[in-house]
Amino acid sequence: MLQISKLCKTFSGERPGQEVNALTDVDLYIEEGEFVSVIGPSGCGKSTLMDVVAGLERPTSGTVSIREEVIDRPHPDVGVVFQQDATFPWLTNLQNVMFGLCRSGLSKKDRTRRAMEALELVGVESFANHHPSQLSGGMRQRVNIARVIAARPKILLMDEPFAALDEQTRLRLGDELLRIWRETGATIVFITHGLSEAAMLSDRIVVMSARPGRVREIVTSPLPRSRTSDDIGSPSFAELTGRLWENLSHAEERKAAV
Numbered sequence: 208m209l210q211i212s213k214l215c216k217t218f219s220g221e222r223p224g225q226e227v228n229a230l231t232d233v234d235l236y237i238e239e240g241e242f243v244s245v246i247g248p249s250g251c252g253k254s255t256l257m258d259v260v261a262g263l264e265r266p267t268s269g270t271v272s273i274r275e276e277v278i279d280r281p282h283p284d285v286g287v288v289f290q291q292d293a294t295f296p297w298l299t300n301l302q303n304v305m306f307g308l309c310r311s312g313l314s315k316k317d318r319t320r321r322a323m324e325a326l327e328l329v330g331v332e333s334f335a336n337h338h339p340s341q342l343s344g345g346m347r348q349r350v351n352i353a354r355v356i357a358a359r360p361k362i363l364l365m366d367e368p369f370a371a372l373d374e375q376t377r378l379r380l381g382d383e384l385l386r387i388w389r390e391t392g393a394t395i396v397f398i399t400h401g402l403s404e405a406a407m408l409s410d411r412i413v414v415m416s417a418r419p420g421r422v423r424e425i426v427t428s429p430l431p432r433s434r435t436s437d438d439i440g441s442p443s444f445a446e447l448t449g450r451l452w453e454n455l456s457h458a459e460e461r462k463a464a465v
């Protein structure tokens with residue numbers, strides 16, 4: 208579904224001639240319908256990887272392909288959810304979700320229907336005619352997710368979407384996201400700083416090394432596809448987070464040594 212090959216990304220630094228190697232030789236293959244999380248030390252290039260896959264940044268070298276089509280701009284099959292609230296305060300929640308469909312070519316009636324379906328999927332349909340300011344942070348993030356999934360992307364990229372939320376809300380939204388993933392069959396790439404979040408949500412977890420970021424290890428989850436936050440107390444979960452922590456602390460040690 209998604210193939211990342213020998214991906215490198217270098218930015219110009221603050222001083223003339225200075226360069227920042229954000230990513231080097233990243234190779235990753237993601238199957239259709241997989242839920243893959245990416246973790247790694249701060250500054251290792253997770254957001255850069257997401258931006259390149261989203262077609263928002265051009266790779267310095269290497270390629271990103273979706274079903275063998277090399278992408279160099281935002282692709283219609285890809286939706287992106289960021290940590291920051293992207294709702295427009297002057298629009299209702301329904302209008303916000305419909306806005307995400309304004310270039311879809313659908314009639315207003317169909318856009319309304321699709322937007323309502325997306326709001327139902329994330330559980331905020333009863334607030335369709337309220338404004339984002341009338342919602343809690345967690346509910347607003349549900350509207351942001353609805354806005355993206357209303358367009359029915361085959362690949363959903365999520366860059367720390369729950370980072371600004373409290374732990375309880377994160378867990379609840381994690382469960383909702385797993386349900387949405389199972390219902391839609393979307394392929395999800397999820398960036399997080401949270402080991403438990405990555406362990407609970409993912410089929411596979413990509414651990415990146417310190418900058419310049421590359422794939423350090425890919426850990427396959429022993430948890431079933433039907434996993435929920437109830438699995439957090441299980442021995443498999445503890446073993447998985449232990450393994451992730453071990454990997455991450457080695458990556459952090461390397462960062463300290465650089």
Ligand SMILES: Nc1ncnc2c1ncn2[C@@H]1O[C@H](COP(=O)(O)OP(=O)(O)OP(=O)(O)O)[C@@H](O)[C@H]1O
Nearest residue numbers: 218219227229248249250251252253254255256418
């Ligand atoms: N537009 C840019 N221009 C110059 N340097 C950049 C740019 N974007 C990112 N960088 C640098 O590239 C490196 C990787 O940044 P990135 O934000 O991708 O890391 P990250 O792993 O997402 O970080 P964090 O975990 O802290 O969110 C950092 O050193 C950052 O300063």
